[in-house]
Amino acid sequence: MNRITELIIDKTSKGYTHREISNFLRVKGYTPNSVSMIEKTINSVKKEYKAKSTPHLISILYQKGHFKLKSSNSRELKKSTSILRNHQDWRRGKIDEPQNNPKDIGEAIDYIINHLTKK
Template identity: 45%
Template sequence: MDDINQQIVKLLSLGMTQKDVSNHLKEKGVTPCSLSIIEKRLKLMKKEYKAKTLFHLAIILKKKKII
């Protein structure tokens, strides 16, 4: 998992919406960081970790000590 994906999941776990995450990353100068890119990255992470929901993904990543 790359740094951007870790940031995305970390920010979501703090209660940010996907749109908020996109805006936050834009402010930090991270590109690409559109809402569509955030959604695509999350979809790929869910597939990679066999998670059915974002909540499930967060639990899996927490258990693996990735976040």
């Protein structure tokens, strides 16, 4: 896959619309960047991998290892782990710091669960 195709597939896997992907490519200076080109690219990759739909394509590509943990996700993993360790230490009386924000704890739990169940 070339760089534009990789970007299109990555953004598609994250739920971006074709219009949003087109705008992203345009801002980054990639051409061609039309919605039509994005649709043709996705259809071409679906055909190459014999995918019946776009979600099926994303699933196939994920299983083949096309989506990896990136550094920004690695930072999020470290942040989530730190929040949960701090919360556990507080719960067990090892530290006197007040409990973390419940929303942050919930998001950290969600992130860790998603990370662990991806593979």
